[in-house]
Amino acid sequence: xxxxxxxxxxxxxxxxxxxxxxxxxxxxxxxxxxxxxxxxxxxxxxxxxxxxxxxxxxxxxxxxxxxxxxxxxxxxxxxxxxxxxxxxxxxxxxxxxxxxxxxxxxxxxxxxxxxxxxxxxxxxxxxxxxxxxxxxxxxxxxxxxxxxxxxxxxxxxxxxxxxxxxxxxxxxxxxxxxxxxxxxxxxxxxxxxxxxxx
Numbered sequence: 653x654x655x656x657x658x659x660x661x662x663x664x665x666x667x668x669x670x671x672x673x674x675x676x677x678x679x680x681x682x683x684x685x686x687x688x689x690x691x692x693x694x695x696x697x698x699x700x701x702x703x704x705x706x707x708x709x710x711x712x713x714x715x716x717x718x719x720x721x722x723x724x725x726x727x728x729x730x731x732x733x734x735x736x737x738x739x740x741x742x743x744x745x746x747x748x749x750x751x752x753x754x755x756x757x758x759x760x761x762x763x764x765x766x767x768x769x770x771x772x773x774x775x776x777x778x779x780x781x782x783x784x785x786x787x788x789x790x791x792x793x794x795x796x797x798x799x800x801x802x803x804x805x806x807x808x809x810x811x812x813x814x815x816x817x818x819x820x821x822x823x824x825x826x827x828x829x830x831x832x833x834x835x836x837x838x839x840x841x842x843x844x845x846x847x848x849x850x
Contacts, residue, residue, distance in 0.1 A: 653785070654689055654763060657833035658743050661761050664832050667747040674756045678724035679711025681746070681759050681829055682735065683785065686766040690782035691826070694732060695816065697778050705778075707818045709759065709825070710735065721745075725760045733780050734771030740764055747828055750801075751821055759825045761833065783813050788830050796844040807844050 682692040696706050710729035718724045722745070726737040740762040748758045770780050793809035797819065800806075809827060810819035818826070830836035 653687075653834070654683070654685060656835075657683070657761075658763070660835070661743045661746070661829075661833050664744065664746070666745045666758075669748045669750060669756055671750060671756055674750065674754060676714045676721060676724075677712055677751075677755050677757045678714060678718075678721035678728065679709040679757060679759045679825075680725040680729040680735075680740070681709055681761045681825065682729065682740065682764045683761065684766045684782065685741075685763050689785045691785060691788075692733070692735075692764070692780065692782055693816070693818065693822070694772070694777045695779040695781070697774075697776050706820070706822075707816050708822050711757075711759075713755065721758045722760050725758075726762075732773050732777050734769060734773075735764065736768070739768055746825060746832065749821055749824060757821065759829075761829065781814070781816060783818070785830075785834065787811075787813060788826050789834055789836050791830075791836070791838050793844070798843075804841060806840050807842065808840065809838070809844070 684690045693707050694710055696708055710732045711725050712728040714724045726740055729735045730737055743761040746759045748756055750756050772780050794812045795810045797808045798805055799808055808824050827838050831838055
């Protein structure tokens with residue numbers, strides 16, 4: 653499963669957003685290396701000024717000293733959950749997106765060990781949890797949000813896993829990874845009717 657994903661992501665040409673002047677951020681889609689891989693997600697602290705109390709990938713804004721956005725994603729993952737950069741086998745970037753706060757966000761897919769010490773940064777992260785890739789492949793959405801963006805409509809799923817609500821930009825990135833890396837065929841540009849795939 654992971655070898656196929658790795659090849660597909662490496663062959664993928666990410667969509668680039670031409671938005672000069674926007675602040676940039678990098679996030680890490682960390683997938684554990686095991687027969688039943690899982691994706692690592694965080695619940696952001698209620699005390700944060702943006703995306704407080706929301707589920708997100710480890711990541712954050714690019715610092716002036718960051719050599720690129722991949723470096724940003726790895727640095728932030730280390731700061732937020734204690735994941736050492738040398739433990740991450742970076743596969744490649746996915747499509748960039750612009751958040752509702754006007755930040756250009758680029759996700760990087762990385763394979764990480766099944767077991768490593770997770771040290772949540774209490775000032776930023778309330779909880780770190782894992783969701784099996786299989787969960788998203790079955791697309792068990794709770795609801796669908798229509799988002800009009802870049803002149804077209806996006807029908808973005810909202811998931812609920814063990815009480816965590818996974819929606820918005822995070823859900824959109826997850827679906828794009830499922831489609832690109834795992835050939836899930838989850839439709840994003842047609843209204844959801846309960847069983848539609850691309």
